[in-house]
Amino acid sequence: MPIAEGAWVRVSTLWPGVWRVSRILSGFNEIQWEPGVAEVPSTRTVLFLARIVNDKWKRSFAVRTCEISYASLLSNDEIEELETIVASDVGLLDSFNKYLATPPPLHLVANIALGGMSDELVAQFPSICNQMLGARIAGGLTIPEVLQALAKRDLLQYKGMNPIRTTLQLTSENHELRLHNFVFRSYRTLCQ
Numbered sequence: 001m002p003i004a005e006g007a008w009v010r011v012s013t014l015w016p017g018v019w020r021v022s023r024i025l026s027g028f029n030e031i032q033w034e035p036g037v038a039e040v041p042s043t044r045t046v047l048f049l050a051r052i053v054n055d056k057w058k059r060s061f062a063v064r065t066c067e068i069s070y071a072s073l074l075s076n077d078e079i080e081e082l083e084t085i086v087a088s089d090v091g092l093l094d095s096f097n098k099y100l101a102t103p104p105p106l107h108l109v110a111n112i113a114l115g116g117m118s119d120e121l122v123a124q125f126p127s128i129c130n131q132m133l134g135a136r137i138a139g140g141l142t143i144p145e146v147l148q149a150l151a152k153r154d155l156l157q158y159k160g161m162n163p164i165r166t167t168l169q170l171t172s173e174n175h176e177l178r179l180h181n182f183v184f185r186s187y188r189t190l191c192q
Contacts (some may be wrong), residue, residue: 001073003047008082009071015064016055018074018082022063022100023048029180031110035147035156039180046175047071048106052096057085059092061099065106065175108172108182110143111190112150116161125166126189128153133187140183146170164192 003009007021026045032038045068054060074082086093117125132149133141141149146168150156158165170184177183 003068003071003073008074008079009047009049010074010078011049011064011066011071014066014070015051015062017051017060017062018053018057018078019049019051019064019071021047021071022050022103024068025175025177027180028175028177028182031143031182033112033143033147033159035144035151041180044068048175050096050100050103052092053082053085057081059089059095061096063103063106105174108175110170110172110182110184112146112159112168112170113164114155114158114161114166114168115164117158117165122165122191125191128155129168129187129189137187138185140176140178140185141170142178142181142183143170144181146184166191 003021003024005021005024009019009021010017011019024045024047026042028042029039030042032040046065047068049064049066049071051060051062051064114125132153133146147156150159167190169188169190171186172182172184173186175182176185
């Protein structure tokens with residue numbers, strides 16, 4: 001049986017406990033880190049997960065994302081154990097559902113590291129980013145659009161250079177997509 005929304009799974013190689021699949025995301029393009037590169041449809045599927053209990057079957061709520069290949073459906077014995085735990089802890093499922101009503105956000109964070117820059121340019125970088133992105137970021141930008149903005153300011157030449165001096169960190173709230181590409185609506189600059 002394939003993993004579907006609402007399924008109970010384990011993600012043993014990453015995190016302990018029993019998780020419920022709350023969302024499945026596929027059909028997105030891989031992020032392209034070089035300007036002008038053709039879009040590449042991803043073969044990956046991302047699961048949005050909510051943990052109800054830890055490996056000791058104790059209440060332990062959390063949310064995470066992972067690639068579907070890391071998850072496995074609970075065995076019949078584990079499903080029976082979970083049903084027993086839920087039946088014996090009357091408030092467990094209600095508390096879990098309340099937690100899921102307003103879960104912590106699961107954002108996608110992308111970092112563009114820049115290096116080999118002068119101290120002066122590093123100091124100016126936050127204000128340059130504000131000029132480049134400030135008025136546009138709320139409307140949403142894709143990584144190719146951000147790379148294009150960096151190229152227009154002659155900053156793309158510093159991408160991937162060492163030593164890293166500063167990082168442009170972009171956030172896609174809840175893995176938002178537009179035309180199969182992740183959309184980033186906020187950013188911050190980090191100095192090394």
